[in-house]
Amino acid sequence: MSFEQFTSAERVVQVFGCYLAGENFNQFPPSEQRRRAIEFIQQQQVLLVWDNFESTLPQFNDAASPYTDDERRRLAELFADLTRGPGRGALLVTCRPGETGLPGARRHELHGLARADSLWLLAGILQRHDLKLSDPRLGRERLDPLLDDLADHPLSIELVGPHLKTLTPEAIRADFASLLARFEQAAPAAPDGGKGRNSSLLASLEFSRRHLSAAARAALPWLGLFRGGVFEAVLLDVSQLRPEDWQPIRAELQGIALVRVEDEIQIANRPFLRFHPTLAASTADDRLAQQPETRRRFIDVYGAVMQMLNKMLRGSQSRAALAILEREEANYRCAVRWAIGDGRIREAALLGETFRHYLERSNRLRERDAWVTMLRDATRQGAFTEDAAVYERQAAWTRLQQGDPQGAVEQLQALIERLRSTTEFDPAFQLALAVPYLGRVLHAAGASSQAIPILREAVGLWEALVEKAAGEPWQALLTTGEAARAANTLANLAATLGDLANALSGTGRRDEALAVAETGLRIHAVLGNQRELAAGHGQCASVLTAAGRYDDADARYDLALAASRDAGDQELEGALLQHQGSLADDRGQCPRAVTLYQQALKRFQAAGNQGSMMRTYNLLGVVEQDAGRLPEARAWYEKSRQLAVALQDQRSLGRAAQNHGIVCRLEGEAARAQGDEPAARRSFEAALASVEESLRIDPALGNPPDEAGSLGQLAIIHLRLGDLAAAERHAEAAREFHESLGLNDVWRDYNTLSEIAAARQDPAAAAGWAQKRDAKLAEIERLAGGGDGVPNRML
Secondary structure, three states, rough: EEEOOOHHHHHHHHHHHHHOHHHHHHHOOOOHHHHHHHHHHHHEEEEEEOOOHHHHHHHHHOOOOOOHHHHHHHHHHHHHHHHHOOOOEEEOOOOOOOOOOOOOOOOOOOOOOOOHHHHHHHHHHHHHOOOOOOHHHHHHHHHHHHHHHHHOHHHHHHHHHHHHHHOHHHHHHHHHHHHHHHHHHOOOEOOOOOOOHHHHHHHHHHHHHHHHOHHHHOOOOOOOOOOOOOEEEHHHHHHHEEEEEHHHHHHHHHHHHEEEEEEEEEEEEEEEEEEEEOOHHHOOOOHHOOOHHHHHHHHHHHHHHHHHHHHHHOOOOHHHHHHHHHHHHHHHHHHHHHHHHHOOOHHHHHHHHHHHHHHHHHOOHHHHHHHHHHHHHHHHHOOOOOHHHHHHHOOOOOOOOHOHHHHHHHHHHHHHHHHHHHHOOHHHHHHHHHHHHHHHHHOOOOOOOOOHHHHHHHHHHHHHHHHHOOOOHHHHHHOOOHHHHHHHHHHHHHHHHHHHHHHHHHHOOOOHHHHHHHHHHHHHHHHHOHHHHHHHHHHHHHHHHHHHOHHHHHHHHHHHHHHHHHHOOOHHHHHHHHHHHHHHHHOOOOHHHHHHHHHHHHHHHHOHHHHHHHHHHHHHHHHHHOOOHHHHHHHHHHHHHHHHHHHHHHHHHHHHHHHHHHHHHHHHHHHHHHHHHHHHHHHHHHHHHHHHHHHHHHHHOHHHHHHHHHHHHHHHHHHOOOOOHHHHHHHHHHHHHHHHOOOOOOOOHHHHHHHHHHHHOOOOHHHHHHHHHHHHHHHHHHHHHOOOOOHHOOO
16 A cells, blocks of 8 residues: 555555455454454465555655654554564565664665566556567667666656657666766665665656656646645646646656556546656645645635535535545645645635545544544634634534543533623524534433433524524425525524434434424425435434334335435435334344345445444344344344444443343243253343343433333343342333333333233232233234324325
């Protein structure tokens, strides 16, 4: 892998792992990816090459470079991990300076190709220029001295070889000799005291430059502004070169291997230009890079690229957008850092937000967090601004994802208080964004009941902003067809209504949650936002599922999936497939559930969405458990638990503990059925410990449905262990939770209480609880087949 384009230690591990293990390698958390990468190089006969490592060194970088001291330290630590101890693999680092800064690296001077290989390479170059080695001018006795001068260096041969079309080997040698002598004197000596290192390569590059046309030489400093390559459309906009003037220059640079055209992905019908490894560094002109007009155009052009990428990311071309940013990453980073350095903080903030999405979707979460921190620090310079508020919100969300929900809450509370009191700008819009963020954080952390009043306040803030923007309430805008007058504010109102519906559903208030979700859906439908319409249908389906209205929910999921495919959002499609799989499992449709989960998992793996992968592993475990395949269920639960540990997701850790306990209980019941009572009790004791661990997590998160589930499981385990008092105590607690939240799972508590009464030889009580169980199951079956149906206007 080459370090010309920015490559972090995490990215090195990802590329290496995917090469050896396939794309599924991306499903592992970063810590596990690193462990496996080290294992690969220790156990497999593989050569890993870190090419052009000089690109990371401080002497080849400026303040705008992403290769910071911290990044170099991380690369050095990874190098040490990969090379520690004996192993079957090897790590080769190519670097033009001899000192790499890598601990324990052993230096080997790389010499040129074998002469036969040099001639084979030269033959291919000549063939591209309609020449052959059989040409009388190119006899072996004339080429050998030239290849000696070039030290058989492949890059030197690529640079000089094309000139054999117009120059004889002797003419090239005569011109080359003076250049070689100059660079041999300037270059550091080789380890053996011989000629200066890389002198033939540097002389070859200078030779090629000297034989370019005046127009091509004048264009080279513009190429030096970019690292590794650039899309041609971007180069033309920054340099202001006219396309008709650039075309012969490009042909000339291609002809001598300084530029390679890659047209798989294009911008404005123009390809990506990949540079020769030495081109940018050798043609960079600091004076051009410091000119205010050059920097202004550079930042503005990448601002236009940002707008294009945002449209692609929101539509059906998100993969192409990520591929463009992968190629332009170093240049895009440079634009953001130049904007910060020039005091254009607003532009830096906007550019930075798009790049944050790219890092997140590329599963480069540590880099994303560092990026957000850098931009938050930049936006804090000077007065309090809207951009500072934006990145303060992003930084708080990052803290939540890093496993610090309390820190995220406190950071958002401080931001909200500052927004309420600031006079430095009109804070109304940013306040309306920050308040629902706090509600989302609370809901995500399991404190849905605390989130509800905050989200209600946020809905009121957006309603006021809509009325201020349009001069009338939002309901009137929808009925009069004037929604476009406040489209952005209405979209935010609808999103916040969705957040409120999630929190309401999380506390068991299904009817209200459905009504609120339908209201948000109505707004999205009027605005014509296909992606949000899909999400809204999915949310309604989720509420309907929780209410037991399975047919209605299934129909809604079909609507949501159709809308997500129209929008081209594969990650949303994956989430909807996952939820529809859960519904299929609830309906006893196990094969369909597995199919839906596997389809969802593919989309999450492609997007690198580890949180969704974690939850899908857990759901696949549930299906296997329901089918009686307990070893398979245990394996899926363990994969989910490992990701939960890596992501510090407390709610998922609680669910994993509960599910592991259920598997242990079922194994105990199977052992008892086979007459192995000691094994049964061991399994029940293991189940008890696991579910008690789950119960320690659930109340801390303020998540009553999960807490009720753990209490119900404890009741069954104590019943199997013969502790009827404890079983009844936990079953009653679970029943009270389920009944107060209106959850259909209460039938399980009635069933457990019936079993406890039967164990106490109280047939009347057992029959009474059984009657309540059967009545609830009949109600669930009735609801599953109907309800209010899907509104006609949504079909």
